[in-house]
Amino acid sequence: MQYAPTLKEKTAQFIRILLPILITQIGLYAMNFFDIMMSGHAGSADLAGVAIGSSIWVPIYTGLSGILLALTPIVAQHLGAGRKKEISFSVIQAGYLAIVISLIVIISGSLFLDLILQQMKLEPIVRQIAHDYLGALSIGIVPLFLYNVFRSFIDALGQTRVTMIITLASLPINVLLNYALIFGKLGFPTLGGVGAGYATAITYWCSCMMAVFTMLYSKPFAGYRVFKQLYKISFQEWKTLLQIGIPIGFSIFFETSIFSAVTLLMSEFATVTIAAHQSAINFASLLYMIPLSISMALTIAVGFEVGAKRLGDAKQYSFLGISIAVVMAVLTSLFLFFFRGEIASIYTQEKEVLELTKQFLLYAIFFQLSDAIAAPIQGALRGYKDVNATFFMSLVSYWLIGLPLGYLLANFTSAHAFGYWIGLITGLAAGALFLFIRLLFIQRRFAKQSTT
Template sequence: MKQISRKHVLKKSEPLIHDPERINFLSLRLKFPQVQISAYTREFGKNLNIAYPVMLGQLGHVMVALVDNIMVGQLGAAPLAAVSLGNSLVFIALSLGIGFSFAITPLIAEADGAGDIETGKSYFHHGIIMCGINGIFLFIVLLLAKPILYHLDQPPEVVDLAIPYLEIVAFSMIPLMLFQAYKQFADGLSQTRYAMYATLIANVVNVLFNYLLIYGIWIFPRLELQGAALGTLISRFFMLWFIWEILRRKKKFKQYFIWSKKEFLKLPIFKRLFALGFPTALQMLFEVAIFTATVFLAGTLGTNPQAANQIALNLASMTFMVAVGLGVTATIRVGNQKGKFNFKELRRIAFSTFLLVFLIEAVFAVGFIVFKDWLPTIYIDNIEVILLAAQLLIVAALFQLSDGMQVVILGALRGLQDVKIPTVICFIAYWIIGFPVSFFLGKEDVLGSMGIWYGLLAGLTASAVMLYIRFNYLSKKLLLSSEASA
C-alpha cells in the first residue's frame, strides 16, 4: 500500500476546513470559534484608526472640565462643587445639542457609502443651520434656567459661586454647537482626525487662559471661577475657527463647501435631520440627566460628598469618551454598509466594535480599582473628599463594561438610523430602573453616595442588555430580508 505523508494529508484536507458544506462535526468544534474571533479581531485596527481621533477629541472636551476642576479645586471644596453644579445644567443642554448634531453623521456616512456627494452636501449644509439655531436656543434656555439652582436644596455658598460661572459658559454653547456640525460632517466621511486637532489645540488655549484668569497672572485680573468660564468660552471660539479653516482648505471637502441659496429651503431635509436628531438628543438627555441627578442627590448630602461625586464623575467621563469614540466608529461603519446594502458585513463589523470596547473597558475597570486611592489626590487634598471619591471609583469600575457597551451599541443602531425604540429603552433603563435605585439607596441614612452610584450601575447594565437585544434583532432581520430577495 502506498504510504501517504502527513504533509499530503493536511494538504488534501484543507478544502474541508474552508468549505462550510463539507466540514465534519469535529472540525466545526475545533475551527469555528477561531474563525469567528478572527473575523472580529481583524477589524480592530480599522476600528481604532477611525476611533482614536474621536476618542482624543472627546477626551479633549472632558479635559476642559478636568482642567477647570483641577485648577478650581486648588481654591477649595466649595468652588469645586460650584463648577460641578454649574456644569450639571450645561451638560444637560450639551447632551441635547450634541444629540441633534449626531443626526448628521449616519446620513453623511450612508451618502458616502452610496457615492452620492450632492445628497451628502445637502445634509451638511442643513446640519450647520440646525446646529447654529440649537446653539442660540440652548444659550437662552440656560440663562432662563439659572433660578432652578436656588430650588435644588444645594449649599447656598455653592449656588452663589455657580451662577456667574454658568452665565459665561452658557454663551459658549453657540460656538460649540457650530463646531459639532463640522465635526459630525467630517466624522461621517471617516475623516475624524481634524476635529481631534481642533479640540486638543483648544485645550492648550483653555489651560493658558485658565491659568491667567483664575489666579490673576501677569496683567490679567484674578477672576477665580469666572476666569475658568472665560477660558472655556475663548477655547470654544478658537475650536470653531480652527475646524472651519482646516476643512475648507482640504481638497476632499471643497465640494461640500460650495453653498447655494436653495439649500436653505429644503424642509424635508430638516425633517429628516430632526427625525434622527430629536430621539438621539433624548437618548443623550436621559443618560446625562441621570448623571446630573447624582450631582443634585450628592449635594443634599453636603459639600464634601458633592465634591467627591464630581471627581468620580470626571474620571468616569474620561474613560467613557473612549467608548464614545468607538460608538462613532460603529455609526460610521454601519452607516457605510447600510449604504452598500451589505448586511452580513454590517453585523460582523458591528460586533467587532462591541468586542473591542468590552476589552478596553475591562482594562479601565481594573485601573480604577488599583488606583482608586491615588486618582482623587490629583484634584484635591481634602482627606474626607479623597476617601469618598475612592469608594465611588469602585462602583465606577463595575459599570465601565456596561457603560461602554451601551454607548457603542447605540452608535451601531444610529448607523441603522434606528433611534425611536432605543430612546424608549434608554428612558426605561435610566429613569424606571436606575434613578429609583439611586434615589432610595442614596439617602444619608441608607448608603449615601455609594447608593447613588449603585443606581447608575443598575441603569447602565439594563440599557446595555436591552440595546444589544434590539441590535441583534434588527440586523438579523435585515440580513434575512436581503438574502430572501437575492
C-alpha cells in the same frame, strides 16, 4: 472610509477611525475635566460651584448636540451610496438647525437659570459661582453647536484625524486660559471657578474657526464646497435630521442627565460629599470616552456599509467594536482599582474629600463593563438609523429603574450617598442587556429585507 473585505482589514480601518475619535473625545472632555480639577485647587466652594454648573449644562449640551449627531449616519450613508452632491446640502441645513438650537438655549438660560439654582439647597457662594460659570460659558454656545455639525461632517467622511488635530490644538488654549483666569495669572484678574467658564467659551470659538478653515481649504473637504452655496432653509431636511436626531438627543440626555440629577439630589449632603462625588463621576466620565468613541466609530463604519448594502460587513463591524470595548473595560477597571488614591489626589488635597472620592471610585469600576456593551451597540444601531430603541432604553433603565432605586437606597438604607451609585449601576446593566437584544433583532430584520 473605504471597503475592507477581510476582518483583518476591517480591524485596521476601524482602529484608524477610532483612535483619532478617542483622542478627540478625551480632548473635548478634558476641557470639562480641567475646569473642575483646576477649580478644585482654587477651593472646595469653586469645585462645588463648577460641578453644579456642569451638572446643569452637560445634559443640556449633550442632549441637544445629540440631535446634530443625526448628520453622521446621513452623510455616511450618502457617501456609501455614492450620493456626494447631497452631502453639502445636509451639512448647511444642520448648521442652520444648530444656530436655532443655540439661540433657544441662550434665551432659556436667561429666563430659567436663576429659578433652577434657587430651588437647590446650596450654600450662597456655591450658588453664585455656578450661576456666573454658566453665564460665562454661554458666550461660546453658538460656536460649540456649529462645531458639532462640522465635526460630524468631517468624521462621517472617515477623516477623524482632522478633528483630533483641531481638538489637540484647542486643549492647550483652554488650559492656559484656565490658569490665567482661575488663578489670576499673566495679568488677568482672579476669577476662581467662573474663569473656567470664560476660558472654555473662548476655546469653543477657536475650535469652530479652525474647523471652518479646514473645510474651506483642505482636501478632501474643500471638494464638497460646503460654504460655496448658502441654501435656503429646508424644513423637509430639518424634519429628516430631527426624526433621526431627536431620539438620539433624548437618549443621550436621559443618560447624561441621570448623573446630573444625582448630583443635584445630593445637594442635600455636605459640600465635601458633593465635591467627592463630582470628582469621582468626572473621572469615570473621562473613562467613558473610550466606549463612547467606539460607539461613534461604529456609527461611521456601520452606516457606510449599510448605505452600500453590505449587511454582513456591517454586522462584523458591530461585534468587532463591542469586543474591543469589553477588553478596554477590563483594563480600565483594573486601573481604577489599583490607582484610585492617585486619581483622587488629582482633584483635591483636602483629606476628607480625598477619602470619599476613593470610595466613590470603587463603585465607578462597575460602570465599565455595562458601558462597554451599551455604548458601542448604540453607535451600531445609529449606523442602521435605528434610534427609537435607544431612546426608550435610556428612559426606562436610567429614570424608571436606576434613579428610583438609587433614591430608595440613599434615603432609606445605610448606603446614603453611595446608594445613588448602586442605582445607576443597576440601570446601566439593564440598558446594556436590552440593547444587545435589540441589535440582534435589527440585524436579523435587515438580513430578511435584503433577501426579499
